[in-house]
Amino acid sequence: MRSSILVGAAALSTAAVSANLPTIEAIGSKFFDKNGKQFFMKGIAYQLTPDDPLVDTEQCQQDAALMQTLGANTIRVYHVDPDADHDGCMAAFADAGIYATVDMDTFHSYVLPENTFWNKTQLDAYTKVMDTFHKYDNLLGLYVGNEIIARANQSLAAPFIKAAARDTKAHRDAKGYRNIPIGYSAADIAELRPMLQDYLTCGGNASENVDFFGLNSYEWCDPANYQTSGYANLQVNASNFPVPIFFSETGCNVPGPRLFEDQAAIFGPDMVKSWSGAIIYEWIQEENNYGLISYGPQVDPTATGANIGGGYTRKGKPTPKSPDFENLKTQWKAANPTGVARSDYDAKSASTRECPKSTSGGWLVDGNVAVPTLGATLTGSTYSQVPSATAGDHAAEPTESKKSAVSGSNEIAGMAAGLVGVMMIFTFWL
Ligand SMILES: *[C@@H]1O[C@H](CO)[C@@H](O)[C@H](O)[C@H]1NC(C)=O
Ligand SMILES: *[C@@H]1O[C@H](CO)[C@@H](O)[C@H](O)[C@H]1NC(C)=O
Ligand SMILES: *[C@@H]1O[C@H](CO)[C@@H](O)[C@H](O)[C@H]1NC(C)=O
Numbered sequence: 221m222r223s224s225i226l227v228g229a230a231a232l233s234t235a236a237v238s239a240n241l242p243t244i245e246a247i248g249s250k251f252f253d254k255n256g257k258q259f260f261m262k263g264i265a266y267q268l269t270p271d272d273p274l275v276d277t278e279q280c281q282q283d284a285a286l287m288q289t290l291g292a293n294t295i296r297v298y299h300v301d302p303d304a305d306h307d308g309c310m311a312a313f314a315d316a317g318i319y320a321t322v323d324m325d326t327f328h329s330y331v332l333p334e335n336t337f338w339n340k341t342q343l344d345a346y347t348k349v350m351d352t353f354h355k356y357d358n359l360l361g362l363y364v365g366n367e368i369i370a371r372a373n374q375s376l377a378a379p380f381i382k383a384a385a386r387d388t389k390a391h392r393d394a395k396g397y398r399n400i401p402i403g404y405s406a407a408d409i410a411e412l413r414p415m416l417q418d419y420l421t422c423g424g425n426a427s428e429n430v431d432f433f434g435l436n437s438y439e440w441c442d443p444a445n446y447q448t449s450g451y452a453n454l455q456v457n458a459s460n461f462p463v464p465i466f467f468s469e470t471g472c473n474v475p476g477p478r479l480f481e482d483q484a485a486i487f488g489p490d491m492v493k494s495w496s497g498a499i500i501y502e503w504i505q506e507e508n509n510y511g512l513i514s515y516g517p518q519v520d521p522t523a524t525g526a527n528i529g530g531g532y533t534r535k536g537k538p539t540p541k542s543p544d545f546e547n548l549k550t551q552w553k554a555a556n557p558t559g560v561a562r563s564d565y566d567a568k569s570a571s572t573r574e575c576p577k578s579t580s581g582g583w584l585v586d587g588n589v590a591v592p593t594l595g596a597t598l599t600g601s602t603y604s605q606v607p608s609a610t611a612g613d614h615a616a617e618p619t620e621s622k623k624s625a626v627s628g629s630n631e632i633a634g635m636a637a638g639l640v641g642v643m644m645i646f647t648f649w650l
């Protein structure tokens with residue numbers, strides 16, 4: 221009797237690891253939880269420390285509790301340490317009703333935008349993150365990259381994003397993991413965005429396509445509206461998209477304070493049928509000035525210590541930044557889309573996309589080019605297809621993607637702001 225109680229207790233405590241949120245799947249152009257309810261992200265970018273913010277349970281508990289009052293249901297984490305223990309943090313967020321989206325790349329395994337390659341060392345690093353996180357019910361999605369293509373002349377790296385999606389999805393399925401959505405988070409580059417999002421979902425083979433498309437967009441800077449912000453254009457390209465599309469970063473901070481009025485557009489009648497929500501950049505206040513909370517006053521940038529880095533306290537009691545925090549809370553409170561029920565949704569109603577043709581000086585990938593094999597390298601505007609374990613006994617001929625003129629780079633200002641935001645957190649302590 222006594223021993224069976226102990227067994228029961230042990231089983232319970234294992235089950236308590238984020239068992240209280242229904243898992244989420246990408247079906248057609250939407251996310252649904254396993255109860256059949258459409259899911260819309262109200263997300264926060266969360267990276268307190270460069271290597272992994274999901275290892276400090278007590279800190280996660282404090283942050284998750286405050287995020288819950290804000291109305292958040294998702295976080296985005298850019299880097300994690302697959303060797304660390306994340307049980308406490310993932311449970312803390314699950315207890316607060318919050319899912320996690322996690323980037324699989326590490327500081328050493330990024331797919332690079334120039335001299336691009338995709339090989340087994342990278343795949344192993346990515347799948348190690350998946351192997352660590354797949355067990356959490358509140359893992360909502362995994363990214364194969366963030367802004368790999370950061371300039372208008374880097375579109376030749378796009379097939380390598382598909383290669384990473386193909387191989388990580390194959391790993392997921394071979395391991396028998398649930399259908400964890402695997403996608404990409406793109407920089408908002410005006411000249412490439414419509415082609416890139418179509419390319420990553422085109423060609424008719426779901427095994428090679430992303431399961432979702434995240435857009436990092438800082439186009440809506442106050443004062444703005446649906447038309448003047450540029451969101452109306454984003455909507456034209458997102459309408460009836462083949463897979464879920466959402467803002468994987470948003471929240472322009474100039475001039476500030478931030479009003480977050482774009483949330484009303486994203487969750488309102490103009491966009492809600494096409495978009496699955498938004499992730500606000502970012503939780504912690506630091507040099508880039510995007511924070512929704514701070515852990516203490518600014519400190520000397522050269523100061524070091526357990527809780528300090530880059531001139532900011534990076535741990536402790538989170539204090540909302542006023543009025544930004546309240547402004548976002550108000551926007552999210554007013555936005556309660558119900559969407560469509562799984563039982564009423566026909567996934568086949570989502571569109572398919574054409575693979576875009578290359579254009580001189582613009583999008584450089586010509587149509588449905590062969591997705592690079594594991595081990596392939598981009599050299600100039602061509603890439604090698606090498607024989608690999610996954611290529612079986614086909615001794616692949618090297619093939620060439622179409623050679624095209626290279627365009628000048630002309631990113632919009634908002635995208636540059638976004639890049640600065642993200643780069644900051646990555647470079648502070650390097
Ligand atoms: C992948 O490429 C990197 C950089 O060239 C190299 O260090 C690594 O050894 C490669 N891995 C494999 C398995 O070829
Ligand atoms: C789809 O892609 C996978 C992975 O590259 C490949 O194994 C499969 O043969 C493709 N299916 C078709 C119908 O081309
Ligand atoms: C994207 O939207 C713009 C309007 O903003 C439109 O001109 C363009 O044709 C669209 N591109 C694609 C590939 O749908």
Ligand SMILES: *[C@@H]1O[C@H](CO)[C@@H](O)[C@H](O)[C@H]1NC(C)=O
Binds near residue numbers: 371626628630
């Ligand atoms: C791409 O554009 C950048 C400027 O934005 C330039 O420095 C770089 O050399 C270009 N790359 C190529 C391959 O032309």
